[in-house]
Amino acid sequence: MVDVKLNNITFGYNAEFVLNNISLTVENGEFVVVVGPNGAGKSTLLKIIAGLVEPAGGQVLIGGHRVRNAARQGIIGYVPQHYAQNTAAFPATVEEIVALGLVNSGLSLKSKGAKHIVSHMLELVGADMLKGRRIGELSGGQQQRVMVARALAGNPQLLLLDEPTSGIDYAASVKIYQLLSQLNTTLGITIVMVSHDIENATCSAAKVACINRSLCFFGSSEQFRSSHATMRHLWYYSGYTG
Numbered sequence: 001m002v003d004v005k006l007n008n009i010t011f012g013y014n015a016e017f018v019l020n021n022i023s024l025t026v027e028n029g030e031f032v033v034v035v036g037p038n039g040a041g042k043s044t045l046l047k048i049i050a051g052l053v054e055p056a057g058g059q060v061l062i063g064g065h066r067v068r069n070a071a072r073q074g075i076i077g078y079v080p081q082h083y084a085q086n087t088a089a090f091p092a093t094v095e096e097i098v099a100l101g102l103v104n105s106g107l108s109l110k111s112k113g114a115k116h117i118v119s120h121m122l123e124l125v126g127a128d129m130l131k132g133r134r135i136g137e138l139s140g141g142q143q144q145r146v147m148v149a150r151a152l153a154g155n156p157q158l159l160l161l162d163e164p165t166s167g168i169d170y171a172a173s174v175k176i177y178q179l180l181s182q183l184n185t186t187l188g189i190t191i192v193m194v195s196h197d198i199e200n201a202t203c204s205a206a207k208v209a210c211i212n213r214s215l216c217f218f219g220s221s222e223q224f225r226s227s228h229a230t231m232r233h234l235w236y237y238s239g240y241t242g
């Protein structure tokens with residue numbers, strides 16, 4: 001378990017200002033969903049937490065360490081956005097994809113130990129029956145489960161997920177949220193997830209961070225759901241007029 005501290009994070013792509021002075025703390029073992037309209041900077045913020053993008057200003061601390069050190073130590077598991085769409089023609093099997101999560105573990109990916117971990121991770125996400133299948137043959141929901149298994153293989157203390165249910169049907173989405181809740185409560189993994197599915201995500205996550213380039217709201221999911229002001233702010237900036 002680790003906590004995540006964002007201190008005054010600021011970022012822009014070229015001339016475009018994307019994140020403005022964002023500060024928040026995700027406590028040890030907490031499950032936080034990041035919501036906000038399209039273009040709000042959610043994916044960018046997640047990439048900064050993952051250590052994939054360097055902020056222009058401010059600091060990210062994961063368990064008290066600078067994010068680059070945490071990434072090197074394998075503390076972070078990251079599931080990127082739209083993975084499913086990028087893999088259609090990819091020839092690797094599910095087992096091979098999940099084994100990639102072990103590249104920093106020091107284990108040979110062909111070793112018995114690696115195979116054991118891969119099987120265990122696939123069991124954990126309910127995808128063990130898929131292990132010999134090619135990743136590109138799987139449905140979006142199945143692929144997302146495999147990607148969560150890959151992220152878990154490195155034994156992360158922090159799991160970052162960028163829209164894990166995008167393009168996935170309602171029933172499969174609910175199963176993925178249930179899986180994440182279970183991983184959070186049984187393994188104590190800290191989770192930060194970007195999602196547009198406010199209804200389901202706020203049922204699984206204990207806290208919500210609503211951003212629209214700045215932090216608009218950070219508090220409990222119950223508070224968020226009952227806060228009409230927050231919802232109005234969110235929809236106003238997303239162009240929603242209903």
Ligand SMILES: Nc1ncnc2c1ncn2[C@@H]1O[C@H](COP(=O)(O)OP(=O)(O)OP(=O)(O)O)[C@@H](O)[C@H]1O
Nearest residue numbers: 013014016018036037038039040041042043044045
């Ligand atoms: N690599 C990039 N180069 C330049 N601009 C980018 C890049 N990635 C994102 N942006 C811009 O930064 C802004 C924030 O993008 P980001 O993907 O972080 O938003 P988001 O909240 O995740 O959006 P969505 O909900 O649509 O996925 C957008 O205006 C986007 O066009």
